Amino acid sequence: MAERSGRRTFLGAIAALGGAAIGAIVGLPGIGYVLDPVLRRGSGAGRWFRVGRVENVPSELPVSVTIVGEARDAWTKAPRRRLGAVWLRKKSDGRVHALTAECPHLGCGIKLDEDARRFACPCHESAFTLDGRALGGPSPRGMDTLETRIHDGVVEVRFQRFRTQIKDKQPIG
Amino acid sequence: MGKIADWVEARTGVRAALGGILDEEIRGGARWAYALGSCLVVLLAVECVTGIVLMLTYAPSTDTAWASVWYIQHRVTAGWLVRGLHFYGAQAIVVVLGLHLLQVVVYGAYKKPREVTWWLGIVLLLLVQAFAITGNPLPWDLRGYWAIIVETNIAGAAPVIGQQAQLLVVGDSQYGQLALTRLFAIHVAVLPAIALAIVALHVALVRRHKPTPPAGADTARGEPYWPGQAARDVVFSVVVLAVVAVLTAMTRGADLEAPADPEVDYSARPEWYFLFLYAMRKLVPPSLDSVATMVVPGIAMAFLFALPLLDRKESTRVRDRLPWVAAIVLGAIGLVALTAFQLRADAQDRKHQRVLAAARVRGERASALARRGIPPGGGLELLRNDPMTHGADLYRKQCVSCHVLGELGEREAPEHTGFGSREWIYALLMDPDGARFFGPTDLDPKMPSQRRLGVLKLRAVTEFVFSLGREPRDPPVDAALVARGEEVFKQKCMECHLFRGDGDFLAEGGPNLTGWGSRSWMARQIADPDAAYGEINQMPAFDEELDAHDIEMVSAYLRRQRFERPATGPVPPRRRRARH
Numbered sequence: 001m002a003e004r005s006g007r008r009t010f011l012g013a014i015a016a017l018g019g020a021a022i023g024a025i026v027g028l029p030g031i032g033y034v035l036d037p038v039l040r041r042g043s044g045a046g047r048w049f050r051v052g053r054v055e056n057v058p059s060e061l062p063v064s065v066t067i068v069g070e071a072r073d074a075w076t077k078a079p080r081r082r083l084g085a086v087w088l089r090k091k092s093d094g095r096v097h098a099l100t101a102e103c104p105h106l107g108c109g110i111k112l113d114e115d116a117r118r119f120a121c122p123c124h125e126s127a128f129t130l131d132g133r134a135l136g137g138p139s140p141r142g143m144d145t146l147e148t149r150i151h152d153g154v155v156e157v158r159f160q161r162f163r164t165q166i167k168d169k170q171p172i173g
Numbered sequence: 174m175g176k177i178a179d180w181v182e183a184r185t186g187v188r189a190a191l192g193g194i195l196d197e198e199i200r201g202g203a204r205w206a207y208a209l210g211s212c213l214v215v216l217l218a219v220e221c222v223t224g225i226v227l228m229l230t231y232a233p234s235t236d237t238a239w240a241s242v243w244y245i246q247h248r249v250t251a252g253w254l255v256r257g258l259h260f261y262g263a264q265a266i267v268v269v270l271g272l273h274l275l276q277v278v279v280y281g282a283y284k285k286p287r288e289v290t291w292w293l294g295i296v297l298l299l300l301v302q303a304f305a306i307t308g309n310p311l312p313w314d315l316r317g318y319w320a321i322i323v324e325t326n327i328a329g330a331a332p333v334i335g336q337q338a339q340l341l342v343v344g345d346s347q348y349g350q351l352a353l354t355r356l357f358a359i360h361v362a363v364l365p366a367i368a369l370a371i372v373a374l375h376v377a378l379v380r381r382h383k384p385t386p387p388a389g390a391d392t393a394r395g396e397p398y399w400p401g402q403a404a405r406d407v408v409f410s411v412v413v414l415a416v417v418a419v420l421t422a423m424t425r426g427a428d429l430e431a432p433a434d435p436e437v438d439y440s441a442r443p444e445w446y447f448l449f450l451y452a453m454r455k456l457v458p459p460s461l462d463s464v465a466t467m468v469v470p471g472i473a474m475a476f477l478f479a480l481p482l483l484d485r486k487e488s489t490r491v492r493d494r495l496p497w498v499a500a501i502v503l504g505a506i507g508l509v510a511l512t513a514f515q516l517r518a519d520a521q522d523r524k525h526q527r528v529l530a531a532a533r534v535r536g537e538r539a540s541a542l543a544r545r546g547i548p549p550g551g552g553l554e555l556l557r558n559d560p561m562t563h564g565a566d567l568y569r570k571q572c573v574s575c576h577v578l579g580e581l582g583e584r585e586a587p588e589h590t591g592f593g594s595r596e597w598i599y600a601l602l603m604d605p606d607g608a609r610f611f612g613p614t615d616l617d618p619k620m621p622s623q624r625r626l627g628v629l630k631l632r633a634v635t636e637f638v639f640s641l642g643r644e645p646r647d648p649p650v651d652a653a654l655v656a657r658g659e660e661v662f663k664q665k666c667m668e669c670h671l672f673r674g675d676g677d678f679l680a681e682g683g684p685n686l687t688g689w690g691s692r693s694w695m696a697r698q699i700a701d702p703d704a705a706y707g708e709i710n711q712m713p714a715f716d717e718e719l720d721a722h723d724i725e726m727v728s729a730y731l732r733r734q735r736f737e738r739p740a741t742g743p744v745p746p747r748r749r750r751a752r753h
Binding site: 034 | 222230240241243248249250251399401414543
């Protein structure tokens with residue numbers, strides 16, 4: 001009887017181990033595959049894009065410029081795609097100030113309210129000053145500034161994306 | 174823990190149900206033979222899991238299918254592994270299903286009261302084939318593309334409903350977007366839903382009637398499913414899956430051939446598990462093709478369906494039902510023999526192997542190009558923009574009837590092997606009327622040999638003419654030599670040749686050499702050869718056959734020859750050069 005029960009335990013263990021092996025053969029690669037987007041994070045450093053001539057940037061109300069460039073989207077590499085929008089304004093010291101149009105709340109496109117002379121997000125009513133400071137609404141921080149530089153009279157913007165919903169400005173992608 | 178389990182048990186009864194399965198008695202005791210069916214359930218589950226995972230990345234359209242599979246294969250974490258498990262797992266199903274069917278036949282397990290179990294099994298056999306037929310074209314590579322065309326055309330030839338059935342699967346008269354989205358939907362939704370229902374019924378009936386022990390087994394003896402049979406089921410499944418995993422690792426996953434292209438030469442063969450049907454076609458005259466593709470498989474399936482009705486004796490002893498068992502075993506042997514015969518024939522078929530090798534090279538090229546990003550038009554656009562692929566294709570189609578390049582072509586016009594290289598130019602200057610250059614043409618007036626210029630001047634002219642086709646990213650030319658060559662060129666060559674709006678002082682009408690050997694010169698030469706050669710031209714224009722992009726591709730392809738050093742042909746003597 002003891003021998004039979006020992007055999008049963010042994011076979012049971014084999015079946016359990018085998019079941020685990022089946023799970024591992026399929027499960028481990030499967031989990032790696034599913035987690036791929038999390039495992040393979042980019043640096044978030046962004047790329048520089050030429051957006052227009054410096055003399056065309058107004059110092060009164062900001063102007064929206066489209067970021068156009070090579071799109072790298074999974075397997076696709078496409079030239080000249082619209083990648084996003086940026087608000088530009090020349091500050092009093094003559095430097096070009098760039099704000100991403102992506103709302104830090106939930107990523108909607110921020111619009112300019114010309115009458116009120118402020119930025120407003122149409123989705124959840126976050127409002128920002130023309131410098132991008134938060135004025136009210138659910139946005140956890142002000143609009144995200146982007147680095148700019150001038151090259152041969154042409155404004156270049158380092159286009160990056162940032163995590164939404166948090167107080168700090170944290171690059172993603 | 175126990176409390177939670179009791180709570181769940183009180184509300185779901187899952188433990189009792191599971192215990193019911195585990196304690197189920199196996200008459201005659203546990204057997205390895207019974208593991209075949211359980212292994213099939215495991216393999217189907219593996220296909221289901223890996224298939225769902227692959228769907229996270231795969232994009233079914235003719236522009237994205239190949240590209241997304243390439244991305245799975247080369248970019249996604251463990252992508253090649255998951256795809257390999259799905260691919261070889263499917264083939265394992267075919268093998269284990271075949272063995273399961275033979276085991277059931279030998280044990281006589283199709284007999285009363287298990288007829289319906291058997292019939293459901295046959296339906297599953299058909300479903301597995303449908304899975305294979307709809308799954309293989311999804312990467313939209315050459316192999317899958319030609320396979321689905323051939324397979325659906327075979328189905329289309331079926332009497333009465335054939336054509337409609339073909340349209341229902343393909344969705345269109347062409348094999349494009351609708352075909353791919355339909356095949357995808359059928360493969361990932363329609364077939365799995367049907368298969369799930371039928372597997373569930375099949376398994377429920379197996380549990381209802383219990384496995385059939387072989388004749389002569391001691392049926393008085395019995396043991397519960399757990400752990401004896403469970404261990405056998407699991408161990409056998411692990412072994413099969415291990416084979417699948419090893420095959421995947423050894424081949425680094427399933428192959429991905431070059432993107433589907435109706436213009437590419439391809440020697441289509443079905444997957445190995447359908448190869449016997451292909452081989453059978455050769456046993457009948459071509460006019461009776463449908464006997465091999467329809468009638469014989471139809472009769473075989475009808476026979477399998479009818480088996481429980483034909484063999485109605487109660488005995489499950491093999492010798493009591495020898496004709497039936499023999500028919501199926503012989504059929505299986507024939508199937509294996511036909512497969513082996515065809516595999517051998519294909520291995521020895523040099524033309525087939527040559528086409529496969531060319532397809533392999535094309536696939537490797539596509540994959541290498543894809544590393545730099547795939548254009549929105551997908552794999553096909555990738556290759557259409559590659560001079561070494563598309564340019565070479567067009568060259569083989571349009572140019573080899575007059576020009577020789579490497580091992581290809583007819584000698585009716587100047588050879589293109591090494592075209593535009595220093596060696597080619599030098600050899601032409603030495604012997605313009607030779608067999609390698611204008612000898613085969615009726616060029617009038619003929620260009621005389623320039624041998625009398627002497628080696629130094631010839632080398633200088635060669636370097637100058639070579640420099641005419643230079644592009645910014647090319648290796649540098651010898652500037653001093655070019656300058657000396659230009660002097661000689663102006664004195665000697667421009668007596669007959671036009672160059673930058675000047676020349677042809679003797680009014681011989683020699684070809685215009687402005688930009689000779691550059692891509693734009695070649696493009697013009699292809700589209701409008703009269704432009705450079707004027708009245709003496711004998712080459713046809715190709716501006717109707719080739720569009721601007723095609724011409725650009727052929728020109729870029731041909732321009733590569735200026736950097737090739739041909740294995741044969743006279744090579745100019747080396748000049749000693751001071752290092753600087």
